[in-house]
Amino acid sequence: MSAKHGIRDKTAIVGAGCSTFAEHWEKGAEHLIVEAVFEAYADAGIEDPARQIDAVFCGSLYSAMGPVDVSEALKLYKPLASVYNYCATGTEVVRSACMAIAAGLYDTVLAVGYDKPKDRGVSGPSVTYRGVRDLPATPAGWFSLAAAPYFAKYDAGREDLARIAVKNHHNGTLAPKSFLKKEITVEDALSARMIAWPFGLYDCAAQTDGAAAVIVTRADLARNYPGQPVYVKAISSHCAPNPHTDPDHDFLRWKATELAAADAYRMAGLDDPLRQIDVAQVHDCFTMTELLSYEDLGFIPKGAAKEHIASGTFALGGELPINTDGGLKSFGHPTGATGVRMIVENVLQLRGQAGARQVPGAKLALSHNIGGYPTGCAISILGVE
DSSP, rough: OSSSSTTTEEEEEEEEEEEOOOOOOTTHHHHHHHHHHHHHHHHHHHOHHHHOOOEEEEEOSSSOOOOHHHHHHHHHSOOOOEEEEEEEEEEHHHHHHHHHHHHTTOOOOEEEEEEGGSSSSSSSOOOOOOOHHSSSSHHHHHHHTTTHHHHHTTTOOOOHHHHHHHHHHHHTOOOOOSSSOOOOOOOHHHSSEEEEEEEEEBBBBBOOOOEEEEEEGGGGGGGGGSSSEEEEEEEEEEEETTTOTTTOOSSSSOHHHHHHHHHHHHHHHOHHHHHHHOEEOOSSHHHHHHHHHHHHHTOOOOOHHHHHHHTTSSSSSSSSBBBHHHHHHHHTOOOHHHHHHHHHHHHHHTTTGGGGGGGTTOOOOEEEETTTTTTTEEEEEEOOO
């Protein structure tokens, strides 16, 4: 369990940037890092990073050369550490930056997540990962194991997942830097080719290249920067047993999310997240993952997702808009960048800079990033008050 208030209001985000998420065949990782970081520099009014940035944290799932990739791309030679936690890497990068500042080591830190999976020579994870990732042998396979028990217990079905896909595809059309700007219908989702039952093509996130970055500083220094500061109310991380070998796992939840959420809410002083949080970005690697996250994050009771999906609770204009920029599903999923991209979107929402997808009057925002089987989860809660 984390300390009651943890690092609440000790750090603030004063700059945010994101590259376009796409299949960048003509660009290297260094181009995407520069695109995201220099946008964050401009947002924070940083003109001399060698003087104004004290340290760097970075994260990538597919590159083992994070410190070299980032320092050489930016020509910024500072204390630099690479962070790794599967798909939760991005949020862990920002968490590390916040902890370093709260501990008094640095005043201002650059946090950058990136990945260039399209240079790996394969279209997705290989089935030869069986000895590393347990059974079944692909992400679609192991995340799909939650569907049958949930559908049977709560009378849900593929139509509910399809409505999540439709929502996120719509939101992605409103985000200028998203990958998939394509509206779809429920019928499109249901008739798409099957990947791993019940996941059809449109139930699965789009893997892309991309980078995202934020500038984090001490809360008492935040007003020295030109833009509206966004304060870190909580940033938590938790692990849980591998669900495939945990004899107590019922596949109706992801335990790591429940544990990380409890820590984050304690740190931020929240007790009614559906009412208190104005906008959220959740990890929708697959539509079923988003469905479970509504409940695991405590927004609604277990088993209630179907009715809330049907009523539009989590749509733009709903009670709690979720994945306002299209999420992993539509914006794209360059693994190490995703958690930072979620935080960038929440910064834009809290500042009122999200354009056509803006949630009016947003004051408190959550991001949720899971990793592994899933065995890990990292959550951030940001606010402007």
